[in-house]
Amino acid sequence: MDEKNVKRDLNVSALCVPAKGEAGRTGDWRDFRPVIDHKKCIPSSKNKAACFLCWLYCPEGVVKMSIPVEIDMDYCKGCGICAEECPPNAIRMVREGENDG
C-alpha cells in the first residue's frame, strides 16, 4: 500500500459518519436476490403511491419508494423480508446464479 498518498484517519477514536456504502458493498453478501413481479406489485401495477410495505420493512433501506418499486442491488443483502411481507406475493427470492425464471 502506498502510505504516502493515503489520506490519514485523524480521528482519535473509531467513528464513521452515516454515508451510503460506509459498510462496503454489502450486496455481495447475498445468496438470494429479490425479484419483483411488477404486474402483481400494488404501486407498480396500480400506478399509485400505495402499500410500500417492502420499503417500510427493509432493514437495509435499499428499497426505493417509487413507481415502479426499485431495489438497490449493490447493497441488498438478500434477507427476504420484503418477499415475506409483500401482501400480493409480488416478490420472489431467487438463488444467485440462477435465472429470474
Added chain:
Amino acid sequence: MADVRILTGNEAAALGVKLCRPNVVAAYPITPQSQLAEILSRYVEGGEMRAEYVRVEGEHSALTVCISASTVGARTFTATSSNGLLYMHEQLHWAAGSRLPVVMCVVNRGVGAPWSIFNDQQDSLAQRDTGWIQLYCRDNQEIIDTIIQAYWIAESLYIPVMVCYDGFVLSHTMMPVDIPDAEEVRGFLPPYKAHTLLTPEAPRTINSVLFPWRRPNPEGVLCDGYMEMRYKLQAAMTRAHGVIQKANDDFAGVFGRDHGGLVWKYRCEDAELVFSGMGSIANEATVAADLLREEGIPAGVAGVRTYRPFPREEAAEALRSAKALVVLQKGLSYGYEGCLTSDLKAALYGTPLRIPVVDVVAGLGGRDVKAREIADAGRDAWKDLQAGKQGNRSLWLNCYTGEDHAG
C-alpha cells in the same frame, strides 16, 4: 490568605472535584468511597455544584453514564472501590478505547473473596491493563491537588485517569489540607473540549465493528483498523510521561506544591538501600528510611506516583545509587510476585544496575504496616547485602506463613 482545613481524604477529594466543575457525576456508594459520593450528592442538591448527579443502580452503569456524557462534551467524574471497580471492568476498557477523559477516584480496598472492607491496592492494580492512567496519592493534600491535575492530563491526552488513594488510611483520616483557590483552578484548567462532539446535527457511529484490516470510507479516507486505533492509545500513553510531568510542574508553579510528577524521591541522592512503593505505604517508608539513616544505613525512598504509564526512565534514574531495592506493595500478580516489583525489575533491565530486589507483599486487607516493620525489612536486606548475598527474595510482611497452607 491560604484556606487550610482539617479534612478526611474523601472530603479533600470532594472539594477537588468541585473545584474542577464537572458537568456530570455518577457514582454508586461503596465503602470506603461512600463519603465522597455522599458529599458530591450534597453539593449538587444544595446548588453548590452545578452538575447533574445521575443516580445509578451499580458501578457498571456509573461509568457508562460518564462515558455517554463525556461523548457529548461533558466533564465527568465517578468514584468507586474494590468490587465496585471490578464491576466496572468492561467499561474501563470502553472509556479508554473511546479516548474519553473521565476522571475517577479509586479509594483502594481489598477485593473479595473473602470480603474485606479494608485497604490494599489489589482493586486498582487488577485494572492496570485497561488503558487508564493511574496516579497514586500519599496524603490528603496530594489527593485534592492530583484530582485537579488529573483533569488537565486526561483532557490533554484524551485518556481517562484514576486517582488512587488508600481506603481508611487516607479516605477516613483527617489531615490539614490547603484548598486551592477556585479562580486559580479555573485559570489552570481550561474547559473540556471533546475530540469528537456527538450532536444531533452531526450524527456519527462511534465504535462500530472495526475489521482486522484498514478500510477506505466513502470519502476515500483510509480508516484505521482495530490495531491502529489501539496503537494510537499506546502512543498517547507514551506521550503521557511528558504531559503528567508538565501538569505537575505547571501546578507547582501556580499553587506552590510539587508532588513529583511520575516518581518522587526522598533522601535518594546518595541512598544505597532504596524502598519503593505507591501511596501511603511509600510515605510510611520515608519514616523507615529516617530510622535506618540514624543507624548509619544510607536509606531512601523512590515512590511511584504514576503507575501507568510506567515511569521506566524516571525509576531507573531514582535508583541510580542503589545497591539494594525493597519494594513494598499492597497487591500482587498471583503466581508471580508484587506487580510493582516486576515493573521495577523490568525498568532496570538493560541498565548497568544489577541489584538484589526484595519483593515485599504487605498490608493486604488492611493489615497494619508500621514504619519500624518496614525498617526491619530494609535492615534485613542491608545485612544480606553486607554478607554478599545477591539473590532476589520475596516475603509477606506480618503474615503467618509458618506452616504449609497448601490444600
